[in-house]
Amino acid sequence: MDPRDSVRVGLVGCGFMGRTHSNAWRQAERFFPDLPVRPILQAVCARNPDEVAGFAGQWGYESTETDWRALVDRDDIDLIDIASPNDTHAEIAVAATAAGKLVSCEKPLGRTVAEAVAMVEAVEAAGVANMVWYNYRRVPAVTLAKLLVDEGRLGRVFHYRAKFLQDWTISKDVPQGGPATWRLDVDVAGSGVTGDLLAHCIDTALWLNGPIGRVSAMTETFVKERPDAVTGELRPVGIDDASAFLARFDNGSLGTFEATRYARGHKALYTLEINGEHASIAWDLHDLHRLQFFDHGDEGRLRGWRSIHVTDGDHPYMKRWWVPGLQIGYEHTFVHQAADFLASLGGGEPFHPTFRDALATDRVSDAVLASAKSERWETVAS
Ligand code: SOE
Numbered sequence: 001m002d003p004r005d006s007v008r009v010g011l012v013g014c015g016f017m018g019r020t021h022s023n024a025w026r027q028a029e030r031f032f033p034d035l036p037v038r039p040i041l042q043a044v045c046a047r048n049p050d051e052v053a054g055f056a057g058q059w060g061y062e063s064t065e066t067d068w069r070a071l072v073d074r075d076d077i078d079l080i081d082i083a084s085p086n087d088t089h090a091e092i093a094v095a096a097t098a099a100g101k102l103v104s105c106e107k108p109l110g111r112t113v114a115e116a117v118a119m120v121e122a123v124e125a126a127g128v129a130n131m132v133w134y135n136y137r138r139v140p141a142v143t144l145a146k147l148l149v150d151e152g153r154l155g156r157v158f159h160y161r162a163k164f165l166q167d168w169t170i171s172k173d174v175p176q177g178g179p180a181t182w183r184l185d186v187d188v189a190g191s192g193v194t195g196d197l198l199a200h201c202i203d204t205a206l207w208l209n210g211p212i213g214r215v216s217a218m219t220e221t222f223v224k225e226r227p228d229a230v231t232g233e234l235r236p237v238g239i240d241d242a243s244a245f246l247a248r249f250d251n252g253s254l255g256t257f258e259a260t261r262y263a264r265g266h267k268a269l270y271t272l273e274i275n276g277e278h279a280s281i282a283w284d285l286h287d288l289h290r291l292q293f294f295d296h297g298d299e300g301r302l303r304g305w306r307s308i309h310v311t312d313g314d315h316p317y318m319k320r321w322w323v324p325g326l327q328i329g330y331e332h333t334f335v336h337q338a339a340d341f342l343a344s345l346g347g348g349e350p351f352h353p354t355f356r357d358a359l360a361t362d363r364v365s366d367a368v369l370a371s372a373k374s375e376r377w378e379t380v381a382s
Helices: 014-032 049-059 068-073 088-100 113-126 141-152 179-184 192-208 328-343 353-373
Strands: 005-012 037-045 063-066 079-082 101-107 130-132 156-166 212-220 224-225 232-236 242-249 254-260 269-276 281-285 290-295 306-309
Touching: 005 014, 005 068, 005 328, 014 037, 014 328, 037 049, 037 068, 037 328, 049 063, 063 068, 063 224, 068 088, 068 232, 079 088, 079 328, 088 101, 088 113, 101 353, 130 254, 141 290, 156 192, 156 353, 192 212, 192 242, 192 254, 192 269, 192 353, 212 328, 212 353, 242 353
Parallel strands: 005 037, 005 079, 037 063, 079 101, 101 130, 156 254
Antiparallel strands: 156 269, 212 242, 224 232, 242 254, 269 281, 281 290, 290 306
16 A cells, blocks of 8 residues: 555547547656555546547546546546546536536636636636646756846847747648647647647747736638538638738737747647847757757857756756656656646645746737737736
């Protein structure tokens, strides 16, 4: 019998994110053996009985459900982990909270600010621990960037630049709706690349560079009609295929952001750069274990961009993995998130991003969409 406390996880959804979360709960225990709270993969829920049974067997869940309400009602579940499409987030989170569960939720928090506000109010009124899976904060190189910013190494920040580029929806034959392409259906997703991709860029930006006050945006829907994945019927497309915006941060710096699924050749190119008075930082998801750092304080003859291979024992999270020089990848960011959340439950550092942090991201996304519509600068609500 393990003397440590445990958290019995009930996962909703067994798609791409269901796999990243399941792997995270499993590996957190193995690679962070000193965690004060141990995750137990108690149950997984999805509508298709065969699919959910197969998933449970593959990832080691002890039981299955086909209705999330039954999962939420169970006494042997402590945490509801929401990895289902965006249109389910608010309803499940609010019900889970009412049942006294801890809640973790995929991004974006809500399809709209109104949904996100309801979710924040629910978790805060109930006083239950909560988190949103903005996983890129926990790429060790990005966490190192945060430490360098917090140490004041950049000085006054002038520019923040981020983009997230993909190319998987260029063909007009890609359908909307259904289990694989719900991200293209506005009723399910809430928005297109603004909520799906820019939301990552915004979350990291708010974390690294503080609040955004005003935005000026443009969006475009390049393919106006797509077949429904279930009926095959052509339907108007309601999502933004591409979204770009200018931002004014409260610290006086200027931001430029871009996300698209129409950048031929790019699959998931998330890049960010910050330019400060004394130093600059740059990071690229396709080379995720490296942080580029330029320090103007270096001796002039040797001054230049350093490419830091973030794999050493004194780099964030890296002593948990292999030996210096050996890289880790995308899935580890979720493991770090699960481990940090479990540590916080056991009395460790408070966990971020919470639902309230993710609401701030939703508010920026909302202002971006409003500005694209109004063709004017919009103030981000607080
Ligand atoms: C979309 O293709 C997607 O899977 C996003 O939904 C994820 O959040 C992002 O990390 C990768 O791209």
